Amino acid sequence: MFRITLLFTISLVALSLANQDDYTGYKVYKILPKNEDELKTIQTLIKHPQVDVWTSSKLIGHPTVLMVPPTIDYQLRSLLRVNNLPYYTLIDDVQSTINNEKNEQATARRIFSDRSGRISFKQYERFDTITGYLRNLTNLYPNLVKLINIGKSYEGRDLEVLKISSGGNGNKPAIFVDGGIHAREWISPATVLYIINQLVENYSENSALTDNIDWYIIPVINPDGYEYTHTKSRFWRKTRSPNGSSCQGTDANRNFDFHWREVGASSNPCAEDFAGSKPFSENETVALSNFALTLKKNVKLYLTFHSYGQYILYPWGWTSALPDDVDELDTLGRNANTVSGYKYTVGSSTNVLYAAAGGSDDWFKGVAGVNLSYTIELPGGGLSGFDLPPSRIEEVVQDTYKMVKVFASYIEEKFVNN
Numbered sequence: 001m002f003r004i005t006l007l008f009t010i011s012l013v014a015l016s017l018a019n020q021d022d023y024t025g026y027k028v029y030k031i032l033p034k035n036e037d038e039l040k041t042i043q044t045l046i047k048h049p050q051v052d053v054w055t056s057s058k059l060i061g062h063p064t065v066l067m068v069p070p071t072i073d074y075q076l077r078s079l080l081r082v083n084n085l086p087y088y089t090l091i092d093d094v095q096s097t098i099n100n101e102k103n104e105q106a107t108a109r110r111i112f113s114d115r116s117g118r119i120s121f122k123q124y125e126r127f128d129t130i131t132g133y134l135r136n137l138t139n140l141y142p143n144l145v146k147l148i149n150i151g152k153s154y155e156g157r158d159l160e161v162l163k164i165s166s167g168g169n170g171n172k173p174a175i176f177v178d179g180g181i182h183a184r185e186w187i188s189p190a191t192v193l194y195i196i197n198q199l200v201e202n203y204s205e206n207s208a209l210t211d212n213i214d215w216y217i218i219p220v221i222n223p224d225g226y227e228y229t230h231t232k233s234r235f236w237r238k239t240r241s242p243n244g245s246s247c248q249g250t251d252a253n254r255n256f257d258f259h260w261r262e263v264g265a266s267s268n269p270c271a272e273d274f275a276g277s278k279p280f281s282e283n284e285t286v287a288l289s290n291f292a293l294t295l296k297k298n299v300k301l302y303l304t305f306h307s308y309g310q311y312i313l314y315p316w317g318w319t320s321a322l323p324d325d326v327d328e329l330d331t332l333g334r335n336a337n338t339v340s341g342y343k344y345t346v347g348s349s350t351n352v353l354y355a356a357a358g359g360s361d362d363w364f365k366g367v368a369g370v371n372l373s374y375t376i377e378l379p380g381g382g383l384s385g386f387d388l389p390p391s392r393i394e395e396v397v398q399d400t401y402k403m404v405k406v407f408a409s410y411i412e413e414k415f416v417n418n
């Protein structure tokens with residue numbers, strides 16, 4: 001433990017490289033813990049302000065993947081060795097994986113770019129295309145969808161929620177879905193777009209779900225970060241607002257006003273899990289939460305999509321204590337998992353991943369009164385995990401939609417049929 005502390009003190013002094021555009025020489029290590037001691041060391045490692053945690057878990061045998069800048073690489077590897085923690089190098093030079101992914105994206109774009117305002121699910125779409133698609137739907141399906149502006153991102157992009165509702169008076173039990181809180185998790189917006197695509201463009205097959213339930217869906221809640229990962233820095237996670245230091249951005253999923261910054265959230269503006277200067281310091285979290293509060297009584301289920309690791313997580317993220325209705329949360333999560341071709345691990349985020357306060361899932365449950373609240377960590381892919389190849393988007397989003405239908409059927413049974 002002494003060695004760990006010493007190492008941390010040294011690297012805290014080092015200049016942070018969080019504002020990174022070029023990842024030449026960055027390495028990614030994968031650790032598969034075999035026992036409690038190894039898990040303990042991992043819990044300390046992931047708190048390091050310059051280590052970027054790509055996925056991590058408190059469970060034996062579940063991978064922790066860390067990206068490390070060249071400046072601390074030697075120290076980190078010494079630390080892994082001193083603590084007898086077996087690891088392997090997943091990526092030797094992160095920039096080269098980004099270059100590969102750019103080529104894949106360019107090829108997919110050449111083949112599949114469609115100017116008719118549709119989404120192909122064969123490439124990762126840019127924010128303007130996504131917005132264009134949503135607006136197009138309002139023209140094509142005026143009786144089924146409505147676009148609600150809930151505010152603007154820091155850089156001035158429109159934050160728009162698509163309401164999908166058929167039948168009834170638009171005041172039915174509701175499901176709230178969002179994606180793209182974390183900029184680099186590209187499969188999340190794609191998944192949320194597919195949910196929209198199915199509910200709206202495949203209405204004949206899914207009509208029961210929109211006749212009985214109102215849906216409020218926002219595919220990219222952090223558009224500034226999302227665009228930044230497309231144009232500048234592939235592994236950007238946070239928002240893009242200034243935060244009074246040389247670093248930019250806040251981890252929007254640490255910024256919600258519920259047990260804010262109590263645990264697993266940083267006060268260092270350069271850290272990847274910087275919680276913000278205060279709760280709800282970000283335009284994006286303010287817009288989302290204010291809008292959600294206007295729907296309070298109606299929303300029965302909240303689904304927020306992240307990547308990666310194949311986890312279905314429920315509150316709490318701020319404490320290891322379990323909510324009173326854990327049995328219901330757990331059973332529904334497990335039922336959803338049974339229809340997936342992937343194997344998801346189901347549990348409370350503190351007990352399965354790590355403690356981290358200020359997440360949207362905790363806020364929806366603890367403040368907005370949405371008892372059934374889940375963070376879904378979608379499957380990873382490619383080499384980094386975030387670079388799931390465009391050719392696999394369809395398979396993942398279709399699989400996830402099956403799970404969404406299980407969640408929605410439960411809401412129907414519980415709140416509509418009775």
Ligand code: 0X9
Nearest residue numbers: 253306307317349356359362375
């Ligand atoms: O750390 C996060 O925000 C989420 N994992 S990710 O790898 N996508 O960054 C998990 C959030 C779980 N929920 C809470 N901690 N409240």
Ligand code: ZN
Nearest residue numbers: 182185306307
């Ligand atoms: Zn995430």
